[in-house]
Amino acid sequence: MFKKECLNLSTLKALNEILKRLNCLRRWTSFIKDDTYNELAKQGFNCIAAYLLASYAEENGKIIHWENFPKIALYRAFKKVYVSFDTPEHINNQVCEIGNIEKEAFDEKTKEYITELTNEDFCNFICEGLNTYEMEIYKAATKLTSKVELSAIGKRSTLEYFEKKFEIQKSIKNFYYIPGVKVFNKFYRTYFRRFKKISKLRNQNRWSVYPYLLNCSVLGHLLDTAIFSYLIGLQNFDERVAAMMFFMGIFHDLGEVWTTDYPSPIKYGIPGLKKAVDIFEEIMLNKHFFSKISSYIAEHIRNLLKEKESTFHKWIKPADMLAADSECWRQCRAGTRDPYFKEAIEKFDKQLSDNVYQLPPLFQELHDYYLRYAKFAIRDID
Numbered sequence: 001m002f003k004k005e006c007l008n009l010s011t012l013k014a015l016n017e018i019l020k021r022l023n024c025l026r027r028w029t030s031f032i033k034d035d036t037y038n039e040l041a042k043q044g045f046n047c048i049a050a051y052l053l054a055s056y057a058e059e060n061g062k063i064i065h066w067e068n069f070p071k072i073a074l075y076r077a078f079k080k081v082y083v084s085f086d087t088p089e090h091i092n093n094q095v096c097e098i099g100n101i102e103k104e105a106f107d108e109k110t111k112e113y114i115t116e117l118t119n120e121d122f123c124n125f126i127c128e129g130l131n132t133y134e135m136e137i138y139k140a141a142t143k144l145t146s147k148v149e150l151s152a153i154g155k156r157s158t159l160e161y162f163e164k165k166f167e168i169q170k171s172i173k174n175f176y177y178i179p180g181v182k183v184f185n186k187f188y189r190t191y192f193r194r195f196k197k198i199s200k201l202r203n204q205n206r207w208s209v210y211p212y213l214l215n216c217s218v219l220g221h222l223l224d225t226a227i228f229s230y231l232i233g234l235q236n237f238d239e240r241v242a243a244m245m246f247f248m249g250i251f252h253d254l255g256e257v258w259t260t261d262y263p264s265p266i267k268y269g270i271p272g273l274k275k276a277v278d279i280f281e282e283i284m285l286n287k288h289f290f291s292k293i294s295s296y297i298a299e300h301i302r303n304l305l306k307e308k309e310s311t312f313h314k315w316i317k318p319a320d321m322l323a324a325d326s327e328c329w330r331q332c333r334a335g336t337r338d339p340y341f342k343e344a345i346e347k348f349d350k351q352l353s354d355n356v357y358q359l360p361p362l363f364q365e366l367h368d369y370y371l372r373y374a375k376f377a378i379r380d381i382d
Contacts (some may be wrong), residue, residue, distance in 0.1 A: 002234055006121035012116040012366045013059070015074070019224055021081035023214050029086060030160065031153050035215040039080055040144065041202040044223035047073055048143035048198060049184075050134075051193065055297040056180030057137065064134065065238040070230045070246040071129035072138045073223070077127075079110040090167055104349065105351055127284040139262050142153055144184055148195045151187070190292050191349045197288070198257055210341070215336035216327040218253055218261075224323035225249035228363070229316050235251035235360050236315070248316050249323075255281030258288050318319075318357045320349045325370040332377040342374040 226249030233242030
């Protein structure tokens with residue numbers, strides 16, 4: 001059960017730190033040196049796959065408790081950056097066997113970190129998703145997305161590649177009892193091909209014309225926005241609605257897989273361009289995504305996107321902007337001196353002052369924190 005008092009500025013700062021660390025933590029380091037393969041992008045990708053897989057299971061008669069998924073995502077984020085890092089699962093299993101260490105020990109350590117960095121009530125809340133059917137779906141989704149990533153890396157002539165491919169394929173088969181896993185696992189079929197395309201959002205950098213120090217991709221930004229949307233939802237609605245807002249954040253830039261995007265000053269500065277972009281995105285989504293998947297799943301995601309643009313726009317858009325604040329803060333923490341990252345936060349601050357957008361008081365405090373830090377880190381010298 002969510003207790004509103006467990007969400008405070010300290011908790012938001014702790015979650016912000018999690019996002020930064022996920023952004024920094026690279027994947028597949030034994031294969032490649034590529035910062036587009038980082039844990040923030042992977043966790044965002046996991047959530048997309050989990051939603052599609054859960055929808056497929058629901059269509060086939062399974063009862064899905066959607067409110068568990070954001071909790072699972074948050075829990076796994078803490079575990080990834082404070083406990084498991086990038087240690088391969090098969091190595092961890094061997095070490096635990098040698099030391100006679102139960103796997104539950106890692107969960108207990110994760111809970112300790114969550115409680116220490118946030119509070120006991122928040123820890124208890126996000127741990128409600130553990131040991132649920134939704135957790136099994138999420139685990140299956142992580143294996144499927146790992147297979148997608150590995151297929152894109154291309155180091156296919158090495159023994160290590162084949163060993164990893166076999167390990168992932170074996171682990172996916174353990175989840176064949178979940179409707180959809182076997183279907184999604186078929187390499188050249190519809191869903192896997194859609195996953196491969198969505199995965200390419202990791203290649204789209206959101207700050208590409210500025211001297212960025214951290215690679216903030218569109219795929220990672222989906223998770224940023226989803227988490228802020230969810231937390232804002234918890235402050236204003238019940239868990240069911242907050243979970244729906246989480247997935248609105250996860251899918252809010254999905255169209256950019258096929259359309260890319262214009263910088264905001266251009267998109268909003270040329271009359272009619274924003275509307276044209278929205279129509280084009282809808283056309284591309286219908287052509288390349290919705291028409292290729294189950295009508296049941298397609299309708300679910302269409303409804304999310306429609307609600308995002310209508311009823312929940314006043315909540316999701318500020319969450320999207322707050323996610324951009326967080327990215328700018330990360331660049332400042334990393335050491336950038338470019339004033340644009342400060343100016344981007346200042347622009348959102350002016351929009352808040354002019355009531356173009358509104359943030360709940362607690363999230364306004366977080367925005368104010370980002371702004372203070374950016375002004376301190378990037379001081380005018382002219």
